[in-house]
Every structure is written in C-alpha cells, then in structure tokens.
Amino acid sequence: MTYLLALDQGTSSSRSIVFDAHGQVVALAQQELTQIFPQPGWVEHDPLEIWRTQLATAKAALTQAGLQAHDIHAIGITNQRETTVVWNRRTGLPIHHAIVWQDRRAEPTCAALREQGLADTIQTKTGLLIDAYFSGTKLKWILDHVSNARQMAANGELAFGTVDSWLIWQLTGGKVHVTDVSNASRTMLFNVHSNTWDPELLKALDIPASLMPAVKPSSALFGETSPDLLGHAIPIGGVAGDQQSALFGQACFKAGMVKNTYGTGCFMLMHTGTQFQTSHNGLITTSAAQTSTQTEYAFEGSVFVGGAVVQWLRDGLHAIKASGEVQSLAESVPDSGGVMVVPAFTGLGAPYWKPEARGTITGLTRGSTVAHIARAALESIAYQSAALLLAMSRDAISAGGVAVAELRVDGGATVNNLLMQFQADLLGIPVVRPAVTETTALGAAYLAGLATGVYKSTDELSGLWKSERRFLPTLKPERAKELMAQWEHAVQQTVL
Numbered sequence: 310m311t312y313l314l315a316l317d318q319g320t321s322s323s324r325s326i327v328f329d330a331h332g333q334v335v336a337l338a339q340q341e342l343t344q345i346f347p348q349p350g351w352v353e354h355d356p357l358e359i360w361r362t363q364l365a366t367a368k369a370a371l372t373q374a375g376l377q378a379h380d381i382h383a384i385g386i387t388n389q390r391e392t393t394v395v396w397n398r399r400t401g402l403p404i405h406h407a408i409v410w411q412d413r414r415a416e417p418t419c420a421a422l423r424e425q426g427l428a429d430t431i432q433t434k435t436g437l438l439i440d441a442y443f444s445g446t447k448l449k450w451i452l453d454h455v456s457n458a459r460q461m462a463a464n465g466e467l468a469f470g471t472v473d474s475w476l477i478w479q480l481t482g483g484k485v486h487v488t489d490v491s492n493a494s495r496t497m498l499f500n501v502h503s504n505t506w507d508p509e510l511l512k513a514l515d516i517p518a519s520l521m522p523a524v525k526p527s528s529a530l531f532g533e534t535s536p537d538l539l540g541h542a543i544p545i546g547g548v549a550g551d552q553q554s555a556l557f558g559q560a561c562f563k564a565g566m567v568k569n570t571y572g573t574g575c576f577m578l579m580h581t582g583t584q585f586q587t588s589h590n591g592l593i594t595t596s597a598a599q600t601s602t603q604t605e606y607a608f609e610g611s612v613f614v615g616g617a618v619v620q621w622l623r624d625g626l627h628a629i630k631a632s633g634e635v636q637s638l639a640e641s642v643p644d645s646g647g648v649m650v651v652p653a654f655t656g657l658g659a660p661y662w663k664p665e666a667r668g669t670i671t672g673l674t675r676g677s678t679v680a681h682i683a684r685a686a687l688e689s690i691a692y693q694s695a696a697l698l699l700a701m702s703r704d705a706i707s708a709g710g711v712a713v714a715e716l717r718v719d720g721g722a723t724v725n726n727l728l729m730q731f732q733a734d735l736l737g738i739p740v741v742r743p744a745v746t747e748t749t750a751l752g753a754a755y756l757a758g759l760a761t762g763v764y765k766s767t768d769e770l771s772g773l774w775k776s777e778r779r780f781l782p783t784l785k786p787e788r789a790k791e792l793m794a795q796w797e798h799a800v801q802q803t804v805l
Contacts, residue, residue, distance in 0.1 A: 310329055312335065313329075313383055313384075314327055314328075314367065314370065314371070315387065316367060316384060316386045316476065318386070321341065321344070322340060322342050322362075323339070323362035325338050325363070325367040326370060326750045327370050327371065327381075328754045332755070332773045332774075333745065335376075338367075338369035340365060345406060350413040350414065351408075351413070352408075352409040353407060354409055355406055356406070357402075359476075360475070364479075367539065368539065371539065377541065378534075378539035378541035378542075378543055381539075381543050382757075382763055383543065383546040383760065383761040384543050384545045384546065384757055385547030385750075387752060388471065388492070388548075388550060389410060389472055390471065390550035391447070391471065391495050392407050392408065392409045392410050392444075393407060393447035393448050393471065394470050394474070395452075395467055395469050396468055396475070396478070397468075398465075398466055398467065405451050405454075405455050413441050414441070414450055415449070418514070419439050422439050422446075423439055430509070430510075431497060431510065432587065433587070434509075435494065435498075435500065435507075435510070436494065436501050436585065437494075437497050437595075438662075444471060444497065446497065448496075449515065449516060452516070463517060465517075465519045468522070470488060471550075473488055473492050474487060477532060480538065481532040482535040487522050487523045487524070487531050489527040490525075490596045490599050491527055491548075491550045491554075491596050491599070492549070493506075493524045494595050497510065498510045499596075501595075504602070505524070506524070527547060527548055527549045527557075528599070528601075528756040529546070529548075530544060530546060530760055531545040532545055533545060544761055546756065546759075547754070547758070548756070552578055552609065553752075554598060554749050554750075555568055555578075555749040555752055556580065556598065556752070557755060557756060558719075558750070558755060559719065559774070560773075562767045562770075564582035564711075565580065566717070567580075567698065568716070569697075570719050571690065571723050572720045572722070573614075574615045574658075575612035575690065575694050575720075576609065576610075577611075577697045577701070578607045578608065579609075579701045580605070581607055581708075583605055584606070586704065586708050589703075589707065591610070591660030591661065591700055593608070593609050594606055594608060595607055598752065600756070600759055600767065612690070612697065613655050613657070614654050614693075615693070616690070618686045619632050620632065621654070622682075622683055622686055623635075626679070636726070638680050639687050639727055641680045642680045642681055645684045645688060646672075646678075646681040648670065648672045648682055649672050649685055650685040651666075651668060651799050652686065652689050653668045653803045657800070657803065660700040666800075669802050671802055687728055688731055690728060692735065692792075692793070695796075696796070698716065714739075715739045716736060717743065718740055718741065718743075719742075719748040720746075730780050733780040733782045734784035735784070737784075741779050742777050744775040744776065755770050
C-alpha cells in the first residue's frame with residue numbers, strides 16, 4: 310500500500326494526516342498552538358512551537374498508523390497563509406515571533422502605499438488589494454522594528470518565509486529555502502503573471518531580494534527530510550496555502566469550479582483557468598495550486614464571521630450550551646420569521662469591504678424568539694456565502710466564462726444539514742459535500758503524490774473525488790431573489 314503524509318499547519322493547531330493512495334484517512338494527530346496577543350490588533354505565534362508541534366504530530370500520526378518513515382512515499386505541506394517568519398540563516402533561529410495573518414499592525418504601511426498611488430500597480434501585478442492581511446508589510450515591520458535586522462538583511466544573513474518555507478527549512482536541516490506559487494502570491498511582493506518576485510514591489514517596501522525564498526510550482530520536488538527527524542529521508546513533493554490546497558483537494562481543476570470552506574470564517578475560491586482576471590466585484594485574484602510552470606488562477610472571497618456566529622450564540626447570547634445544539638433550535642421554527650442577523654462583528658469582508666460595519670439584528674417583532682434569532686444567525690453564513698458566489702459569477706460571466714454548476718463544500722459547519730440545504734436554496738444550484746472532508750490536507754497529499762509518481766494526472770484525482778451528499782435546491786428562484794434582496798437591505802443597516 311502507498312501512503313502519503315500531509316502536514317497541515319493551521320492558525321490554531323498543527324495537524325498531521327496519513328492518507329492512503331485512494332485519499333482515505335489512515336491516521337490523524339493534532340496539537341493546539343499558543344495564540345500570542347501582545348496588544349489589541351496584534352497576533353503572533355512562536356515559530357519554534359510551530360515546528361515542534363508539527364514534528365510531534367507527524368511522529369504521532371506515523372505511530373498511530375503503525376508505519377515507519379520508509380513506508381511514506383512523500384510529504385505534502387499545507388499552511389496558514391500570510392503568516393510571516395524571519396530567521397537567521399546561520400543559526401536557524403527566528404529573530405521575532407511569527408506575525409499571524411490576522412495581525413493588523415502594518416496598516417500604517419498600507420496607508421502609505423495607498424497614498425503613494427500604488428493600489429492599481431499592486432492589484433495589476435499581484436491580484437491583491439493593499440491590506441495588512443498580506444505578508445509583505447509584516448516583513449517590512451519586522452525589518453524596521455527588530456534591532457539590527459536591516460543590517461543583517463543587507464548582509465544576506467536573514468531568510469523570510471511563510472509557514473511552509475519555515476517548515477521546509479527545518480525539515481531539510483536548513484538546506485532548502487523555498488516556497489510555492491500559492492503562498493508566494495499572498496505576500497503582495499509576487500508577480501503572478503511571471504511567477505517571480507517583483508523588483509518594483511520589493512523596492513517599494515525596502516525589502517532586499519536576498520531574503521526571499523526560491524519559488525516552485527505547488528507540485529514539485531522541494532527537497533527531502535533529514536533522516537534523523539523521522540528515521541528515514543522522505544521527499545517533500547507538495548506545498549500549497551490552505552485555501553488553494555482545499556480547492557485542489559476538492560478536485561476543482563477547471564475554470565468555473567468552486568469550493569467553499571465553512572470554518573470560523575468562510576473562504577470561497579473559484580478556479581478561473583490560466584488567464585489572469587481582475588475582479589470588478591470586490592474579490593481578489595490569487596494563484597491557484599499549480600502542477601507545472603503554467604500559471605493558474607482563482608478568484609477568492611472571505612467571510613470574516615462564518616461558524617463564529619454559532620460560537621456567539623453559545624458564548625455571547627447563551628442561546629445554546631453546545632455548538633451542536635444550533636440545528637435543533639433553528640429547526641424548532643419553520644423559518645426565521647423575517648429576522649435577519651448580519652454578523653459584522655469585525656466589519657464585513659468580500660464582496661462588501663466595509664471595515665466600519667457592525668453587527669445588526671433586523672426584522673424583530675413581538676413574536677420573535679431566540680429560535681428565530683438562532684435560525685437567522687445560521688442562515689447568515691449561507692447569505693454571506695451566496696453574496697460571494699454571486700459576485701464570482703458576475704466576474705466569470707463578464708469575462709466570457711460559464712455559470713457555476715455546483716458548489717463543493719468542506720469545513721466544520723458542513724455537518725449542519727439545515728445550513729447546507731438553505732445554501733442550495735439560495736444559490737439555485739446543488740451544494741455537494743464530499744466523502745472525505747479533510748480536503749485541505751488531502752490537497753497537499755495529492756500534490757505530493759503527483760510530483761512523486763503516485764498519480765499520473767489531475768484526471769486520475771478527479772476520479773478519486775466522491776460526494777457524500779448532494780443538497781438540491783427546493784426554493785423557487787423568485788423567492789431566493791426576494792430573500793437575497795432582504796439580506797442586502799439588512800447589510801445596508803450595518804453602517805450608520
């Protein structure tokens with residue numbers, strides 16, 4: 310039997326999953342990661358803890374599976390994106406905590422870039438909007454604020470990387486400094502047309518090119534692990550940022566195919582093919598996981614508060630005692646009774662981009678109950694996702710593409726059948742839940758398997774993808790449009 314090991318380094322935990330060649334989970338190990346909050350708006354991780362927990366879970370997964378390192382054909386890595394690490398090339402030690410993707414400290418730098426009139430240049434070259442979310446301004450902050458960092462960088466003594474690069478450096482004993490196109494495309498420093506670091510953008514942020522890792526396709530030979538770590542050298546054959554990896558794991562290989570990950574937030578990606586397209590509907594363009602030097606792209610939109618609204622029902626309103634109770638409470642009423650919850654707790658993301666928005670509950674009457682509010686809160690996840698997909702469809706069709714045929718879904722909230730059915734009703738297309746829901750890790754394993762000969766092509770991977778359930782729309786299109794209009798009206802109420 311052929312086995313692949315996926316290292317899934319996320320924001321809240323490090324996980325390792327062993328898959329067989331059919332994409333089935335054989336073993337899974339997980340360790341939580343400490344969240345560091347030095348001051349409001351700042352979020353950090355300890356890079357050494359990221360490495361320790363990732364290595365520990367890899368060993369634990371192998372033990373759980375009853376396998377040795379020599380039984381593993383290849384390793385794939387998927388990671389929290391945009392999180393920024395800078396380390397000393399000689400010692401291999403970080404010079405500062407990792408600055409996490411959620412961190413907002415670099416906003417003044419972003420404001421300066423906007424004032425310099427670089428917004429159009431950056432979007433044209435990188436597909437991104439200027440935002441502190443992306444890695445480039447975080448890297449600049451570290452160089453500007455860590456003692457002697459600028460001088461060390463100028464001397465070529467430092468290395469920058471997103472979490473994938475940091476893990477590969479550690480796994481290879483400091484021999485390999487590399488990333489893949491999907492992670493590079495999240496830095497605001499990478500030209501996604503040429504798949505190279507952009508000299509003009511590096512200069513704009515005063516970042517020496519010597520800091521930057523080499524960039525490879527997502528499916529490629531990145532190096533091999535030091536034999537002493539797991540007991541045998543294993544080739545690293547796949548690397549992709551978590552959302553692009555999930556798109557790959559969902560077998561969305563062709564233009565017009567879409568996946569949505571329902572987690573704390575929601576991340577929707579639509580594969581747009583080999584031609585770069587700029588969104589006119591509030592989305593960003595990003596590099597998809599690439600199996601060759603041929604460029605591939607995706608539209609991406611993020612919902613800030615997805616499954617987190619259920620946590621709010623539990624911890625804020627005390628409407629439920631456990632998250633699993635939300636479906637039965639919501640199903641105790643036939644509908645939301647006209648109540649709309651817009652969970653703009655931290656502003657609204659794509660396609661609205663309203664950072665000043667705040668959460669609202671509208672449509673309350675004397676007959677409204679906590680069950681109506683719970684149902685409306687649950688439905689808000691579907692409304693926000695529907696707004697994203699409608700924006701993507703407008704962009705795709707205006708560029709000569711085709712209408713979306715189905716939405717493939719993954720993430721914790723997809724276990725909620727009521728939510729999935731309502732999503733299908735709003736969109737008027739099937740919502741498809743896969744048999745294997747660990748699609749992020751699975752994407753990394755597939756990329757590694759392609760690079761090392763386990764799989765011959767993406768067509769073979771498409772054949773492995775299986776649905777567990779298809780939710781078919783039952784609502785009349787006119788009613789779905791009415792509901793979306795009510796949602797958009799509720800969104801307007803979030804900004805005073």
